[in-house]
Amino acid sequence: MAPLRAWGRASLVTALVLVGACTAKLGETDGTTGSGGPNGGGSHVGGGGVVEKPTSFSPAVMRRLNRVEYNNTVRDLLGTELRPADAFPVDDLGGGFPTVGSSLSLSPAYVINYEASAHALIDDLFSSETRWAQHVPCAIDTEGDACATSVLREFARKAWRRPVTDDEVTSLLHPLRVAEAEGFTPTDGLRHALAAVLLSPYFIFKVEVSPDQLDGYELATRLSYSLWGTMPDEALLQAAAAGELLEDDGLAAQVDRMLADDRAKAFLDNFAARWLDYHDLEKHEVNADVFAEFTPELGEAMKQEANRFIYDALISDAPVSDMLTAQHTYVNEQLAAHYGITEPPPAGVTPGEFWRVDTSAANRGGLLTLGALLTHTSLTSRTSPVKRGDFVLKHLLCGEIPPPPPEVEGIPDSGAAANETLRERMERHSSDPACSGCHKVMDPIGFGLENFDGIGRFRTHDGAKEVDATGTLPDEVHFEGALELAAILSTDERFPFCLTKHFMTYSIGRVLKGNVDEAWAQYLTQQAVAEGGSLRSIIKNVILSEAFRRRAVE
Incomplete structure (x- = not known):
């Protein structure tokens, strides 16, 4: 030029x-309304009572x-x-x-x-x-x-x-x-x-200057980047021009249209992969001497599996709790072999192509046994009950765990005793008063996933000893193995609430803070669950809410 x-x-x-x-x-309008710590400071949903619709809104953020x-x-x-x-x-x-x-x-x-x-x-x-x-x-x-x-x-x-x-x-x-x-x-x-x-x-910038309710074009931008990760298409701009996005029916129709479009698959990388923390799996280091079977191609297959699994939930009307207990997943030949799934692919499936497979006979099922999540919550040479427990608490239940004290040493990869399992080494480590506060919350959850090794394969032994996959949740509910843990979490009202909070943070563009945001998350979760509790219902309830369509101006 x-x-x-x-x-x-x-x-x-x-x-x-x-x-x-x-x-x-x-x-100048950036700030917070109400009080409370980061991420709302809590992880419950109104104690089972009816949550009234909030009447105030938090300020906009550039x-x-x-x-x-x-x-x-x-x-x-x-x-x-x-x-x-x-x-x-x-x-x-x-x-x-x-x-x-x-x-x-x-x-x-x-x-x-x-x-x-x-x-x-x-x-x-x-x-x-x-x-x-x-x-x-x-x-x-x-x-x-x-x-x-x-x-x-x-x-x-x-x-x-x-x-x-x-x-x-x-x-x-x-x-x-x-x-x-x-x-x-x-x-x-x-x-x-x-x-x-x-x-x-x-x-x-995604410029929003309307003093109260976002105008049609501001809504079109917020909606398009939330679902597609890109600019509004012509149909959405025309809907904005016609004032359709200012009406519930018009906005809902656009959400349905956009979720049915292939461009909604961008939602998987932009939201789901970050909510579940597998977005950068390709950067996860795996010790080739310990896990020689792990390759970049296998890691990419794991990401594809997770995306396809979440997309299933996105296009269905099943409650989000089904994501925890589903007895199916998506595999290609490489991933099927890695998981020990012997069911042959359907006729017409080409090499490298994914297909849906029943997992009921493979000791796996649902979010907790996706290879991407199990691998990313492991260390380079072994599993990490700490990271896995932390993942369940933070990403699925929106609990808060403080960082470890700086002087605390990590767990050695090998124990003092030749036949000592990782669990035994960790239980010895967590007896240290400096460690016990957090470990007594995280570790008992992560122990329940010990039947899966550092790259997501099912196992019955850790070294020469049998795996002890019994675990305990912070409320003293006991379980054994990933499937029992998933069944318990599927009935926990904190799971849909946590998903709602994550989607609100992602789509509105603010870390949720204080009583106002917490109340909106509780109310919108309640509305979505009353409609069946699907992922689509959570998305639509957030987008149709005044929390998404309006902003406070201080």
Whole structure:
């Protein structure tokens, strides 16, 4: 792209100024309402009583597009294969998700990357006659402002996810004026103007400025990034324009349409894989000397299994408790062999393809026995009852466990006695007063998953001794093995409540805090359970709630 002397660095300065102003304007409403510790400070659901609908709302939080959302958005906007955000700084997490506004800071490194990416993306667009013609269907060098005005109005409408004003279009025409003054062509000026659209805070941020109820376009953006991880499609923008998203029926219809679309599979990577903490399984280190069977291909198969399993729940009307007790999973030939499943694939299944298999005869079933979860909650050379117990408490029940004291030593990989099991070593370790407080809560849960080794295979022995898979929950409920634990958790009202809290954090973009957020999570869980308690019901109840559709302004 030909540099414009009066524009080249001005775009960066303008972006910094605009982003700063925008952040200041919206960030001043960031705060909390009510009291309580992080994540609500509790994990119960109203003690079994009826929870009244809350009447207050927490303040909005300014959110920029995270790396995944940025790549998805430029892909859908421009049809590009470039993934510029892969080179951006890694997004910080809030509540386990890269969608929380208070964690998505904007450093100078981001702004520099945004400028380079904007120009690279428009250069890439210009290099494709077909894609350029889709966005610039007129002859800019002969039709001048008339062409540029129509192109920029439509391009900015899609990129900013709302209609643009005449004043905004006039401002976007400035690079064409600079190009003309410096002897460049209108095409050069238009390319810089298109890059300016991508440098605007209205593209980089999910801008919400409505003082109370989000308008249709703000709702469309919040909805689309929640379910698809990308910009609204034309059908959703048209629904916003028609005011349909401001009505319960119209908003519900769009949720149903979007969940039925293949693009909803992005929800699995963006939400489910982070809720259940298997999103970065490929980074999990496995000791090849101990687990020689584990390969990157096997790890990827485990992630696919988990995604397909969750997708089953997403498209069904079964209660979310069924995810814990389901007697099926999805395997390919490699994963079936790893699990010891001998049932042959159905006719027509090609090598590498997944199929649904009954697990009732394989000593496994439900979330707790997914290979991705069992592997990710293990250490490099062995299982970790601590990590597995911590996972159940934090991710499934939303309990809170403090970090271990810094001076506490870890568990050795081998015991003092030749035939000492990991459980025996850990019980000896947890007798230390510095450790017992947390371990007496986490370990008895994790022990119940000891029938599965560090890469998710069922086992009956740990070394020369039989595995003792008896366990105890914090309320002194006893169980033996993963399936009994899953059956108990499936009746625990904290599980759907915890899932609701995680989805609210992810979709609204705030770590839930205080009495207001806790009350909304309790109320929406109650509503969803009354409708059958499906994953779809939880999603719809959150999205149709005022907690999702409104924001407080302080």
